[in-house]
Amino acid sequence: MANSLALVLVWISILFSPSLATTGDDRFRRDGSVIELTSSDFDAAISSFDFLLVDFYAPWCGHCKRLAPELDVAAPVLAGLNKPIFIAKVDADKYSKIASKYEIDGFPTLKFFIHGVPIEYTGPRKAEVLVQYLRKFVAPDVSHLESDTAIQNFVDSAGKNFPIFIGFGLDESLMAVFASKYKKKAWFAVAKDFSEDMMVVYDFDKVPALVLINPKYGERSVFYGPFEGDFLDDFIKQSLLPLTVPINPDTLKLLKEGDRKIVLAIVQDETHENSAQLIRILRSAANANRDLIFSFVGVQQWEEFADRFDATKSVHLPKILVWDGNEEYELVVGSEKLKEEDRGSQISRFLEGYRQGNTIKKKLKGPSLIGFINSLISLKSIYLVVFIVAILMFVQQFGGQSGANQPVRGEHLD
Missing domain, CATH: 3.40.30.10 (Glutaredoxin)
Structure with missing residues (x-):
C-alpha cells in the first residue's frame, strides 16, 4: 500500500513538474533551431508547442530553398521571446498524408499553430519582418x-x-x-x-x-x-499606409484592401530631386485629403506598371490621375500633365477638378493589374501544365521510335 501511494506521488510530481510544463516533449529541441518533423512526430509537435510556425515544403521547390535561410535566421529570435514561438518544417511532398490533412496545395505553405489550432500564415517572409509580424500574435x-x-x-x-x-x-x-x-x-x-x-x-x-x-x-x-x-x-x-505610397508589388496588395481611390503621380525616376519635391507636395495634399490615397511610381522603377496608364519614357511626365485600384482611372481635364513651375497650385486645381467631376474615364491597358498580381498561377496549374507537356513529349518520342521501327513497304524483315 505504501509503495502504491509512493508511486502515485511520483506520477503527480512528474505531471505537475514546472520543468515539464516549460519544456514539453523532450523529443523536440528548443534551442532556436528549425525542427525537422516527420509523420511520426508531427501531431506530438503541434501538441507540445503553444506557438509553432510550420513550413510545408518540397525539396525540389526553388521558393522553399529561398525561404529556408530566412526561417533559420528568424527561429532563434522567435524562440527567445517571453512567449516563445518555434519554427518547424515538414517535407510535405514526402509526407503527403500530412499535406492532405492540412490542405496544402502549394509550396512553400506556412501555417501557424496556436495551441494546436492552425491558421494560414500569409504575412511577410523576410526574417526581420516575419519576426515582427509573429510577435503581434503573442x-x-x-x-x-x-x-x-x-x-x-x-x-x-x-x-x-x-x-x-x-x-x-x-x-x-x-x-x-x-x-x-x-x-x-x-x-x-x-x-x-x-x-x-x-x-x-x-x-x-x-x-x-x-x-x-x-x-x-x-x-x-x-x-x-x-x-x-x-x-x-x-x-x-x-x-x-503612409501619406504617399510608393507603388511596388507589395504595396499594391495593401492598396487592394482599402476602398479609397488612388491619386497616382507617374514620374520618370522616383529618385530624382524633381520627383522628391513633387512627393513632398503630394504628402501635404494627402494630409488634407484623407479620403484619397496618394501614391507615386517611376517609369524607370516599374515601366510595365506605368505603361498600363499610357505612361512611357517617351511621354511627357509627370502625369497625374485618379485610379480606382482596379481597371479604370480618370484624367482631370486640363490637369493631365504637371509643369515644372508651381506644382502645388496645379495639384490643387487637379483635386478641385476631380471633385467637381470634370474628368475623362479610361480603361487600363491589358487585364486588371491588381487582379493580375493576385491571381498568380497556382501550383496545381503548374503541375497540370508540366504533366501535359511531359505526356506530349513522351507521345512524340514514343511515336517517333515506333515509326522508325516500322518496315518500309516492300522491305523484308530478317
Missing part, C-alpha cells in the same frame, strides 16, 4: 504603458515595419476594439502615466489624443477625435 492586443520609459521601450521594441498607435488618456476598451480588428497590421498601446516631455516628443498638446507613429516612413500624426462612430476607425484605417 503580444497583448493593447499594451499598458505606465511611464515615459515604458512608452519609449514599447516604441523601440515594436520595430520599424508596422505603424504604432498610442492612445494618451484614451479608454482601453475603446482601443481594444480596433487593436483586435487590426492586430496583424499595427501595434496598439494606451499610456496612462506620462510627463509633459512625452507630449513634446510626440507633438500633442491635449488629451485624449491618439498618436500615430509610422517609423518605416518617418511619419507621425495626432488624432484628437471625435472618438465615436466611424471617425476613429477611419483614422486608423487611413493611417495604416
Whole structure:
C-alpha cells in the first residue's frame, strides 16, 4: 500500500513538474533551431508547442530553398521571446498524408499553430519582418504603458515595419476594439502615466489624443477625435499606409484592401530631386485629403506598371490621375500633365477638378493589374501544365521510335 501511494506521488510530481510544463516533449529541441518533423512526430509537435510556425515544403521547390535561410535566421529570435514561438518544417511532398490533412496545395505553405489550432500564415517572409509580424500574435492586443520609459521601450521594441498607435488618456476598451480588428497590421498601446516631455516628443498638446507613429516612413500624426462612430476607425484605417505610397508589388496588395481611390503621380525616376519635391507636395495634399490615397511610381522603377496608364519614357511626365485600384482611372481635364513651375497650385486645381467631376474615364491597358498580381498561377496549374507537356513529349518520342521501327513497304524483315 505504501509503495502504491509512493508511486502515485511520483506520477503527480512528474505531471505537475514546472520543468515539464516549460519544456514539453523532450523529443523536440528548443534551442532556436528549425525542427525537422516527420509523420511520426508531427501531431506530438503541434501538441507540445503553444506557438509553432510550420513550413510545408518540397525539396525540389526553388521558393522553399529561398525561404529556408530566412526561417533559420528568424527561429532563434522567435524562440527567445517571453512567449516563445518555434519554427518547424515538414517535407510535405514526402509526407503527403500530412499535406492532405492540412490542405496544402502549394509550396512553400506556412501555417501557424496556436495551441494546436492552425491558421494560414500569409504575412511577410523576410526574417526581420516575419519576426515582427509573429510577435503581434503573442503580444497583448493593447499594451499598458505606465511611464515615459515604458512608452519609449514599447516604441523601440515594436520595430520599424508596422505603424504604432498610442492612445494618451484614451479608454482601453475603446482601443481594444480596433487593436483586435487590426492586430496583424499595427501595434496598439494606451499610456496612462506620462510627463509633459512625452507630449513634446510626440507633438500633442491635449488629451485624449491618439498618436500615430509610422517609423518605416518617418511619419507621425495626432488624432484628437471625435472618438465615436466611424471617425476613429477611419483614422486608423487611413493611417495604416503612409501619406504617399510608393507603388511596388507589395504595396499594391495593401492598396487592394482599402476602398479609397488612388491619386497616382507617374514620374520618370522616383529618385530624382524633381520627383522628391513633387512627393513632398503630394504628402501635404494627402494630409488634407484623407479620403484619397496618394501614391507615386517611376517609369524607370516599374515601366510595365506605368505603361498600363499610357505612361512611357517617351511621354511627357509627370502625369497625374485618379485610379480606382482596379481597371479604370480618370484624367482631370486640363490637369493631365504637371509643369515644372508651381506644382502645388496645379495639384490643387487637379483635386478641385476631380471633385467637381470634370474628368475623362479610361480603361487600363491589358487585364486588371491588381487582379493580375493576385491571381498568380497556382501550383496545381503548374503541375497540370508540366504533366501535359511531359505526356506530349513522351507521345512524340514514343511515336517517333515506333515509326522508325516500322518496315518500309516492300522491305523484308530478317
